[in-house]
Amino acid sequence: MAPEPTQDPYPEYMRKSMEQVSASRSRRMAEEFPRLTADQKSDILKSFHPDHRAGKMVEIKVGVSKGEKVPEEVEAVLQAYSRLDAKAFDLGRIDFDVDVLVIGGGGAGSAAALMAQEAGATVLLATKLRLGDANTMMAQGGIQAADKDHDSPTRHYLDVMGGGGYHNLPELVRALVLDAPVVMDWLQDLGTMFDKRENGTYVTIHGGGTSRKRMHAARDYSGAEIMRTLRDEVRNRGIQVLEFTSAIELLKDDQGKCAGAVLYNMETEEHFVCRAKTTVVATGGAGRLHVQGFPTTNHYGATADGLVLAYRARAPFIYMDAIQYHPTGSIFPAQIEGLLVTEKVRGLGAQLVNAGGEQFIFPLETRDVVSSAIIRECKPVDEKGRAKGLKTLTGRDGVWLDSPMIELKHGAGTVQKELPAMFRQYKRTNIDMTKDPILIYPTQHYQNGGIRIDADAESGLANLYVAGEASGGVHGRNRLMGNSLLDILVFGRRAGKNAAERARTTKIGALTLGHVEAYHKELRGLGVAPDRLSPMLLPDYRTPGTKERQKGQVPLAGRV
Amino acid sequence: MAKKPTKKSQGSRKARPAARISTRRVAARPAVQADAAIPSANRTKTRSKEKGAMPGKMVMIYIMGKQYQVPEGLTIQQALEYAGLRLLRGCGCRGGFCGACGTVYRKLGDHKLKVALACQTVVEDGMYLTQIPFYPANKATYDIENLSPSLEAVVTNYPETLRCLQCNTCRKVCPQDIEVMQYMAAAMRGDIAKAADLSFDCIMCGLCASKCPGDTVQYHVGELCRRLYGRYVQPKAKHLERRLAQIKAGKFDKEIAELAKLELADLKKLYDSRDIEPEDAEEPAETTAGSSGDVND
Numbered sequence: 089m090a091p092e093p094t095q096d097p098y099p100e101y102m103r104k105s106m107e108q109v110s111a112s113r114s115r116r117m118a119e120e121f122p123r124l125t126a127d128q129k130s131d132i133l134k135s136f137h138p139d140h141r142a143g144k145m146v147e148i149k150v151g152v153s154k155g156e157k158v159p160e161e162v163e164a165v166l167q168a169y170s171r172l173d174a175k176a177f178d179l180g181r182i183d184f185d186v187d188v189l190v191i192g193g194g195g196a197g198s199a200a201a202l203m204a205q206e207a208g209a210t211v212l213l214a215t216k217l218r219l220g221d222a223n224t225m226m227a228q229g230g231i232q233a234a235d236k237d238h239d240s241p242t243r244h245y246l247d248v249m250g251g252g253g254y255h256n257l258p259e260l261v262r263a264l265v266l267d268a269p270v271v272m273d274w275l276q277d278l279g280t281m282f283d284k285r286e287n288g289t290y291v292t293i294h295g296g297g298t299s300r301k302r303m304h305a306a307r308d309y310s311g312a313e314i315m316r317t318l319r320d321e322v323r324n325r326g327i328q329v330l331e332f333t334s335a336i337e338l339l340k341d342d343q344g345k346c347a348g349a350v351l352y353n354m355e356t357e358e359h360f361v362c363r364a365k366t367t368v369v370a371t372g373g374a375g376r377l378h379v380q381g382f383p384t385t386n387h388y389g390a391t392a393d394g395l396v397l398a399y400r401a402r403a404p405f406i407y408m409d410a411i412q413y414h415p416t417g418s419i420f421p422a423q424i425e426g427l428l429v430t431e432k433v434r435g436l437g438a439q440l441v442n443a444g445g446e447q448f449i450f451p452l453e454t455r456d457v458v459s460s461a462i463i464r465e466c467k468p469v470d471e472k473g474r475a476k477g478l479k480t481l482t483g484r485d486g487v488w489l490d491s492p493m494i495e496l497k498h499g500a501g502t503v504q505k506e507l508p509a510m511f512r513q514y515k516r517t518n519i520d521m522t523k524d525p526i527l528i529y530p531t532q533h534y535q536n537g538g539i540r541i542d543a544d545a546e547s548g549l550a551n552l553y554v555a556g557e558a559s560g561g562v563h564g565r566n567r568l569m570g571n572s573l574l575d576i577l578v579f580g581r582r583a584g585k586n587a588a589e590r591a592r593t594t595k596i597g598a599l600t601l602g603h604v605e606a607y608h609k610e611l612r613g614l615g616v617a618p619d620r621l622s623p624m625l626l627p628d629y630r631t632p633g634t635k636e637r638q639k640g641q642v643p644l645a646g647r648v
Numbered sequence: 649m650a651k652k653p654t655k656k657s658q659g660s661r662k663a664r665p666a667a668r669i670s671t672r673r674v675a676a677r678p679a680v681q682a683d684a685a686i687p688s689a690n691r692t693k694t695r696s697k698e699k700g701a702m703p704g705k706m707v708m709i710y711i712m713g714k715q716y717q718v719p720e721g722l723t724i725q726q727a728l729e730y731a732g733l734r735l736l737r738g739c740g741c742r743g744g745f746c747g748a749c750g751t752v753y754r755k756l757g758d759h760k761l762k763v764a765l766a767c768q769t770v771v772e773d774g775m776y777l778t779q780i781p782f783y784p785a786n787k788a789t790y791d792i793e794n795l796s797p798s799l800e801a802v803v804t805n806y807p808e809t810l811r812c813l814q815c816n817t818c819r820k821v822c823p824q825d826i827e828v829m830q831y832m833a834a835a836m837r838g839d840i841a842k843a844a845d846l847s848f849d850c851i852m853c854g855l856c857a858s859k860c861p862g863d864t865v866q867y868h869v870g871e872l873c874r875r876l877y878g879r880y881v882q883p884k885a886k887h888l889e890r891r892l893a894q895i896k897a898g899k900f901d902k903e904i905a906e907l908a909k910l911e912l913a914d915l916k917k918l919y920d921s922r923d924i925e926p927e928d929a930e931e932p933a934e935t936t937a938g939s940s941g942d943v944n945d
Contacts, residue, residue: 126920221740221748235891236931242903243922249907250919258908266900269891276888279792279879281844288883289931299924301931307848312745316852317878320871324789332736354736387741423723423770427743437927508849512824513744516768626736634732 097421097518102527105478108445109488109525116439117496121450129457136460136467138380138413138530145409150610152402152548157409161377165396168622169611171336172350172359174604179339182363186212187591188584189348189364191335191394194222195311195573196556197370198318199580200587201327204368207588211327212362214351216334216625217389220319223372223557224576226387227311228430228509229295230303231577232570233268236292239300241265248571251297251454252536252564255407259543260562260579264571267578272304274577280317282306293435295569297454303570308430308507311573333360334393334625337604338367338401338552341597346401346552348599354625363599365591366551368583369394370576373535373557376627379411382532383426393623394558398539400607403549407537410565415440415458417531419486421517426531430510431455431569433489437497441488441525442476448487456566459530462487466529478527486527495522534572536563545583551590553583707773710756724751724766724777738781744768747853750823753777763821763855783854785865790872797876799838806869809836811862818856818866824849828856828866835869843870844877 098106124132134140145157148166158166188204190197193215201213213219234244244265249256272290275282282304283291292301306313322329335349339361348364371394375386384390399405416429434440434451440458441447442465449461466477466485477487495502503511503522514521538560545553556576563571628635705720709727716731725739740748749766756774766779788805795801802809809832818828827846834842847870856866894900907915 126916217740218746218748221746223741225746226741226743235885235888237887237890238925238931240903241895241900242907245904245907246915246919246922249915250922254912254915262904262908265904266895269888269895272885272888273892276884277879279875279877281848281874281878281882284882284885286883288885289887290885292931294925294927299922301925301929309745309849312851313874316871317875320875321792323787324791326789385743387743387746388735388739422721423726509745512849513768516744626734628734629726629729630732630734631730637732 095518098524099481102478105443105445105488106525108443109441109490110445110492112441112445113490113493113496116441116447116490117493119447121439121447123450124453124457129453132460132464133456136464137456138382138463139409139411141380144380149614151399151607153399153405153408156405158405159377159379159409159411161379162374162392162395162408164620165377165392165622165624166399167611167614167616168396168620169608169616169618170400170604171352171621171623172601172604174337174601174608177350177359177601179361179599179601181361183360184212184351184362186210186362186364188212188366188368188587189214189362190368190370190584191215191349192222192368192370192372192556192558193217193219193329193331194370194372194556194576195224195315195318196372196576196580196583197368198315198322199577200368200370200553200555200584201322202318202325203581203584204588205325205327207585209588209591212330212364213322213327214330214333214335214349214362216332216354216393218331219322219329220315221387221389222315223375223387223390224311224315224573226385226428227573228308228428229432229435230293230305230310230570231272231314231573232295232298232302232568233272233304233574234265234300234302235269235272235290236300236302239302241268243299244268244302247297247299248568249564251568252566255564257406257561260541263543263582264562264574264578267581268574271574271577271581274581275314275317278317278321280306280313282313293432294452295431295435296452296458297568298570303432303435305432307505308432308509314573314577334623335397336623336625337601338397339363339599339601340401340603341599343597345550345594345596347596349397350601361599363596365594365596366553366587368553368555368587369398369539369547369558370555370580370583371395371558375532377624379532382413382530383417384532385414385417385426385428386532389626391624391627392535393625394554395539396623398547398549398552398554398558401549401552401603403539403547403552403554405537406540406560407565408535408560410536411532412455412534412536412567413459413530414533415455415462415530416489416528417533418513418526419484419529420480420527421519422480422482424513424517425482425484427513428531428533429489429526429528430507432507433491433494433510436494436502436506438489438491438493441490443478443487444476445488448476454566454568455533462528462530480527484529486529488525489528490525491521492523492525534567536560536565536567541579543582544586545579546586551594553587555579555583707771709771709774710776712778713776718771720771720773722771724753724764724769724771724775725749727771728766738766738779742767745851747851748781750780750853750855751777752780752855763823765823765853768823780853780855780858783858785854785857785868787865787868788872792875792879795876797840797880799836801876802835802838802869802872805872806865808862808864809869812836812864813862815861817859817861821855821859823853823855824851826850831870831873832864832866835873840873840876841881843873844881847874
């Protein structure tokens, strides 16, 4: 049993603001904040969304998507040299020889591995942390699927397109919405415990931007329930898994096809050559790059490694300049700063209110719009710098998410039943979210774009498949809630199945790291400093003081 | 669980016998204390630098027996990083969902061992910490298709379940406060539904198994029961079955193809005018199911 703090974490000035929030609550219960028009949405995005902040998106100066814009933190890992001495590295020693190599052990990677194995392929799954250490595990809200009679995949399609700003690739959206019920059926057969009524009907609720209640949840452990089930199944089927082993470079063959990867055992620091007829990159997103200094909801390993590898091997990007900020990241108390407060809290009726206890946005607008509205609300409104938001003790901005409305609306006990993880997270800091509202601010949540794929989940590089957050196109420039758990399973399954099928007819030629050498040549031409290496593998949260004291070691021999 | 403060835990740091702790390590720390940055993973470096955020009070912790001074208010995980460690094992989601950071600790002057998730628990003065990022518990492999939701499935795969002594130690060490012994009891009665329900919030950190005198593997038994429940006990969704048949028959192919062909302006118009199911709408009953899902309804 973990210790429980007894002090009231809220300082007095917050308590004062909370009084205003509770004073307006009964009135607000009956109020619905008007939804924004299309023009209003576009205005608020342009003025307040972090993606539009001047100077924060920079052009990539190297590689196949040269000229496209990415956040400067992403550029930093792209404009960097390999961790491998490509010229000297011996590709003659093949350590693993498989049909399908899956890189990444989250939901997409596990789904791909299961489907590839089912299709008869020999599969190796390599993952940097443990199998299941992934954002999938942390997804709380749910998964979208138009499987009810008053809903339809067509309607789901329209919601996705509108939510994505109409930038979505139609063939991918089509695959997403038509596979969604298939995925729910697969999960049902695997024995996941989704919320159902007694007759088997799924309990579904709204998410931001849905026109029908189509969010399926497993309490608020939706992603965890999917991930632990897939992990169990991967183990039951005896699929070979290498944990604490990252891929640090993709391999190609002499005809330019993707042909596996160089794997790196993070504990022993050994390198292994994995020759694979086809490769699936399912390495997830980039939250741990902390774009624009935002906190993140992402897991420890979300450092964009797969993007770096695929990009060096000349797989093009799409929409890498569209980052999703989850509107409701926890911002107080400090020890849970950045953690996700699931959209389901708003789905169940909690409103967003400012320090004065007034609503300022309809709570279920799309995520980009809600995030922008919160950022706007926290901007100073007078010369004294006063804003309608609150400042936390660490100087962070925030607004209230009026969580006590949930039980007023749905009855006592609803929060513990529907949001046990959320309730527990706050209870550990001595906050009872059924009685007191919680402070939130947008947090870096998702990479809307990524490596461009087609409906078969194949990238622009032959025999390289990409699935999940590392891929791009299906969500346009803004993903809707519940479409990520869906995306990883739809395209994870497609990637695995298609990779296995392709493996049957593929002949691998001589292995090469020539693409890395070519990339290095471009970097040297730009004068990129030789100490810039990527992929990052893991973030480094040690203090500057520690790093200072670590100096003085003999440097590693020149790598480039 | 209020603890009586002992002399030792109240005593000032310098009062501790120098022979027992490395005072040199502490002496070397002033530079750390002057560091502006608190290595909060969810806080950024630039921000901490700007702010010079430095909480006043420091606490003394012992990482695998070695003493370090860290600011109060950090989680155990952040404190390990502040102390200078770069985590590889014992760190996953950093949000209380993945079970990678199960931690056993004891407070100075107290004999009682406690557990926590490092990412969810704030450090306290005098904590002796160690992480259990992996536990070599038995995991059965089974084919979910060939099982039935019964006691038999439990004892065939995990015969050690019957060695449960009902000591309730598992309940006491669970960082999620799950009624572990209760769900094990349910599993032993063959009450799969109850076992699935009670074990649902499990993050599979394995601390229960690490303390079990009967060598049972509670968290894997819970997983098995949840899968059996989802697969065999929960009724199948009939509406899902109907939708699958419609998709197979190509019912939506034409509609979607037409949407894909629309000019942007027309698609926008359709989107902006689509009707939205009211928040408090009663869902149509299963029996009255018709097809009213068309966009143009």
